[in-house]
Every structure is written in structure tokens, then in C-alpha cells.
């Protein structure tokens with residue numbers, strides 16, 4: 001059983017302890033008689049830091065509850081490498097990575113303040129909390145969540161932050177807790193409950209590390225919200241994370257604005273305008289391709305002599321894409337009932353399209369599959385229209401000539 005020093009003081013970053021056991025496999029780890037390291041639990045991720053001995057200093061990379069469901073169990077400190085000359089009974093010093101701990105306290109305390117704001121404003125209880133390395137989220141039990149509601153909760157949470165309310169930790173029995181009107185009662189059957197009391201704002205049972213005054217949260221920024229299975233998930237960042245996130249947003253927005261030679265708040269309008277232009281140009285291009293294919297098909301058919309009642313059009317392009325080849329094949333086989341089209345392009349992507357007018361006797365799918373395979377590519381299709389891609393443009397024109405020879 002490890003004594004958990006962080007229960008009593010979230011700001012304790014250095015502590016002395018006695019080694020209880022040394023674990024070597026699968027990863028080197030230590031169990032101590034007492035620790036200020038917070039293990040991953042209750043939605044909050046673990047601390048990192050260092051274990052210091054007379055032999056040196058080793059990084060603590062992960063901290064877990066030996067038994068996940070038993071908070072009175074042992075805390076395992078995983079180390080980056082095995083510790084030399086340490087055995088049960090050795091004395092060590094623990095050093096918490098204070099910047100990471102402060103960040104976690106800011107996020108976790110922000111969560112309490114925010115969850116209470118959603119309850120007070122809209123009666124939306126928080127059903128779960130998740131902390132990741134770059135953002136946190138709460139899941140709200142609600143069928144709908146508007147942009148206005150998010151902004152109101154954010155504003156109220158930041159007001160509570162600015163009021164710099166006391167955040168106290170106290171212990172009560174389960175019966176006492178029942179009469180206190182907690183925002184959330186833990187499901188586990190435990191005699192003593194640890195309460196986090198944000199003065200006149202929120203009272204809830206929690207085993208995590210929190211700030212001592214709400215002002216230390218340093219700002220709460222709500223981000224993405226999305227519908228999830230049991231309600232709405234709201235992402236948020238607090239403290240330095242909020243500043244870092246706002247900085248990143250600003251950089252991204254500035255970069256986008258520079259592309260448009262516009263101010264940052266004009267980016268959505270500029271982007272909309274550009275998308276409209278792209279849509280319109282795409283439409284024009286489709287129209288032009290259609291007309292070009294129509295005209296080219298007519299020219300090709302006119303210059304191709306008919307033999308044995310068939311017009312064999314064989315053509316390799318250097319600057320058409322597969323879509324254009326298909327379009328052209330379609331036009332050729334519709335404009336003439338006797339067309340056999342063997343088309344290829346060498347760039348931008350080497351590709352093949354074989355087609356025949358309805359009623360013609362060949363099997364374009366099989367023919368194309370064989371031709372593409374010889375060139376190291378693949379493809380196929382139906383009896384009248386087939387397409388494929390090959391890795392290189394070399395040999396494409398020769399391959400078409402060979403197929404044409406066989407068909408003549």
C-alpha cells in the first residue's frame with residue numbers, strides 16, 4: 001500500500017521515500033512506501049519526473065496503479081532504465097516534473113469549474129472526463145448543445161476562474177457526503193470520500209490533483225464539440241495549454257490569410273469565394289473536355305478508314321488524363337457503330353482505355369487486362385469498355401500497335 005502524498009498537497013514536488021520493491025521485468029520499476037507521483041486514474045494522466053539516488057537520477061516515464069480499481073493499492077513508478085544499487089529498504093528522493101503537474105492541475109480543475117457551469121446553466125451533467133497530452137474533453141448528458149450554450153458556459157467558467165475562489169480538499173464519510181449534495185458521487189463502495197470543494201461553486205468527490213485557487217487555472221478555452229453516443233463531447237484547454245492553442249490557431253489563421261492576401265477574419269469569406277470559383281472552373285472545364293472529346297472523336301473517325309466494316313482508332317496521348325480517355329472512348333463508340341478504340345496516355349499517369357461500339361465482337365475487358373499485365377500494370381472492365389493503369393509510359397504505344405495488329 002503506497003501512501004499518496006498528492007492527496008494532501010498537490011504542490012508537493014519533492015519527497016523522500018523508502019523503496020518497497022524493485023521490479024526488473026518487463027520494464028524496470030519501483031514501488032515506494034509513499035509517493036507524490038500521480039498515477040493515471042479518474043481521467044487524469046500520470047505525472048512524470050525523476051527518482052534520485054546517491055548513484056544518480058533516473059527519469060520516471062509512467063506511473064500506474066498496480067491495481068486499477070483499488071486506489072489504496074500500490075503505485076508503480078516505471079523508470080527509463082534499471083536503478084543500480086537499489087533494493088528494498090533503500091532511501092530515494094522523488095522529483096515531480098512540476099510543469100507537467102501544474103498543467104494537469106489546471107486542466108483537471110478547469111474541468112470541475114466547467115462541469116459545474118454546464119449543470120448550473122443548462123442542467124447538463126458531465127458523464128465522463130478525458131485528459132490527453134494536448135487537450136481534454138468532457139462528455140455531457142444532453143440531446144443538444146448550441147454554440148451559444150458553449151460560449152455561455154465558457155464565459156461563466158472564466159468568471160469563476162477570475163474570482164479566484166478557494167479550492168479545498170476535505171474528507172467525509174459516505175453518509176455525510178449524501179447530505180452535502182455532491183455534483184458527482186463515485187460508484188465505488190468506500191467509507192471515506194475525498195471532496196474537492198470549489199467555494200460556493202462546486203463540490204465533488206475526486207482523487208485527482210487540483211489548484212488551490214481557481215485563478216491558478218489561468219483561463220479556459222472551449223474548442224470542438226461533437227455528438228457522441230451518450231450526449232455531446234466538448235473539448236477544452238486551460239492555462240498555458242489555452243495560450244499555446246490560441247497561438248497555434250493564430251499562426252494557422254495568419255498563414256491562411258497570407259495565402260489570400262487578406263486579414264485573418266476575412267479568411268472564411270475568402271475561402272468560400274475561392275471554393276465557388278473552383279466549382280465554377282471545374283464545371284467549365286468539364287464542359288470544355290466534353291466539347292473537345294466530341295470534336296476529337298469526330299476528327300479521328302473521319303481520318304480512320306473503315307476496313308472489314310470496322311474503324312480501328314489507335315492513339316497514344318502525352319497530356320491527357322484517364323477521365324479524358326474514357327470520355328473520348330465514349331464519344332468514339334457512340335458517334336460510330338463500327339468503332340474500336342485503343343487509347344493510351346503517357347502522362348500525367350500512364351493509362352489505357354479500350355472500347356468498342358455496342359454489337360462489336362471483341363472482349364475489351366480481357367484484352368485490356370492482358371495488355372496491362374504485359375506492361376506490369378493492372379486493369380479490366382466489361383466487354384465494351386475497359387480501363388487500366390501501368391507503372392511506366394515506355395512501351396505503351398508499341399503495346400497498342402501489337403493489339404491493333406491482332407485485331408486487323
Ligand SMILES: [Zn+2]
Nearest residue numbers: 108206207208
Ligand atoms: Zn478532480
